[in-house]
Amino acid sequence: MTAEETANASALSRRALLLNGAAVAAFAVLGPATALAQADATTLEADDIHPFRVEIPAAALLDLRQRLAATRWPDPETVDDHAQGVQLAKLQSLVRYWETGYDWRKAEAKLNAFPQFLTNIDGLDIHFVHVRSRHANALPLIITHGWPGSVFELLKVVGPLTDPTAHGGNAVEAFHLVLPSIPGFGFSEKPKGTGWNPGRIARAWDVLMKRLGYREYVSQGGDWGAIISDAMGRQAPPGLLGIHVNRIERATTIPPDIAKALRSGDPAPADLTVEERAVFDEAMAFLNKGFGYAAIMGTRPQTIGYGLADSPVGLAAWFYDKLADWVFTRGEPERALSRDEILDNITLYWLTNTGTSSGRIYWENSAGNSKFAPIAIPAAVTIFPGEVYRPPKSWAERVYTKLIYYNRVDKGGHFAAWEEPELFSAELRAAFRPLRRP
Incomplete structure (x- = not known):
């Protein structure tokens, strides 16, 4: 068998495993009011959307427990806090x-409670959750997770967004919801070559929304999801009404003199306001003490990837470190998320062996164009107090030239949808209200 035949056979085996038993279960969950029922039949036949169900073999779970039991631990840290990393x-x-x-089967049940699908876009199988609202005139919305996250961080907003009347909202504020897994993350296929940067993913998401029959829609994201939503905003494909982000890209919004000081390590410019000076100091601290993970994955994702693929504890430490840094309850992720929620996400990365492939998005982004054009379509921003970078409105307007909504809330961190699902959902309702059709 040639190398190409071996690769094709491996891909077919993977698909067969993922799709096994999926159709009946997924369609039973979907019921009659599905997006598939609304979409054009010829499009579906041509574009091949498969129902999907998570069914991890028991042997994989046994292997995980055995590896955990055999962990060789390092010496403890020599400080009394997490200044050297995870304690x-x-x-x-x-x-x-x-x-x-911990019980992974409960995590499987969380995912399998929602309609999930695979579809091939630009040569990759893309996994996504798709939940249509029961309310008429719901606005289609695609939300993209980040790193080290997954669709797990978004599941708690499905109810509030698709059924707002059950969560303090109005029927006219409902959304049809699409939650894709970024290529190389979760159950989406891993790219076999280069080029899957945020711009390419943004184009794939537009294909996905239109493949599902949505002629008009909005996009939302935090972390990489925000960068992908920004890319969609710059591309401005027909039908994209606007975007919302809960994380703003520092490189696109910091004024040039402040950016120069940050790069060189110089003191802050003397004419900054109190608010701007606080943002400068936090950005400087992050670049000096909190940016190492991105520098490693932006330059050596393969090197760090060996440890992430071979050691579940190594993977957990790598992710727990960023959870601790970025949740609103700094240093104490268990005060923002349950242990099960934290482990649902880490275990997903372990079982899909995506620690390495997910890190490559940093490399892809570093290898791309560092110049960013302004975003001219309607854009909305929510600043959560635990976010790493919280620029003032005047800075946000440097990139979002049609900023229709800017709000600062009083709780929640980098993983806003995960930490504060009700508040996050309320923000999206308010942010996208001006873009709804009568």
Whole structure:
């Protein structure tokens, strides 16, 4: 068998495993009011959308427990805080629960409670959750997760967004919801070559929304999801009404003199306001002490990837470190998310072996064009207080030239939808209200 035949056989085996038993279960969940029922039949036949169900083999879960039990631990840190990284006692406590108390099957049930699908776009199988609202005139919305996240971080907003009347909202504020997994993350296929940068993913998301029959829609994201939504905004494909982000790209919004000071390590310009000076100081601290993970994955994703693929504890430490840094309850992710929620996400990365492939988006973005054009379509921004970078409105307007909504809320961090799903959902209702058709 040639190398090409071996690769094709492997891809077919993967698809067969993923799609096994999916159709009946997924369509039973969907019911009659599905987007598939609304979409053009010839498009579906040509573009091949498959129902999907998560069914991880028991052998993979046994292998995980055995690896956890065989962990070789390092010496403890030599400081009393997490200045050197994840503290040994905290990680050992989490791993002990992961090995003896955590139940992945409950995580599977969370995912399988929602309609999931695979479709091939630009040569890759893309996994996505698709939930249509029961309310008439719901606005189609695609939300993109980030790193080290997944669709798990978005599941708690499905109810509030698709059924607002059950969560303090009005029927006229409902959304049809599409939650894709970024290529190389979760159950989406891993790119076999280069080029899957945010711009290419943005174009794929437009294909996905139109393949589902949505002629008009809006996009939302945090972390990489925000960068992908920004790329969609710059591309401005027909039918994209606007975007909302809960994370603003620093490189596109910091004024040039401030950016120069940050790059060189110089003091802040003397004419900054109190608010701007606080943003400068936080950005400087992040670049000096919190940016190492991105520098590694932006330059050596393959090198760090060996440890992430071989050691579940190594993977957990790499992710837990950023959870601790970025949640609103700084240093204490368990105060913002349950241990099960944290482990649902980490276990998904482990079982799909996507620690390495997910990191490559940093490399792809670093290899791309660093110049960013302004975004001229309607854009909305929510600033959560635990976000790493919280620029003032005047800075946001440097890139979002048609800023229709800007709001600062009083709780929630980098993983806003995960940490504060009700507040996050309320923000999206308010942000996109001006873009709804009568």
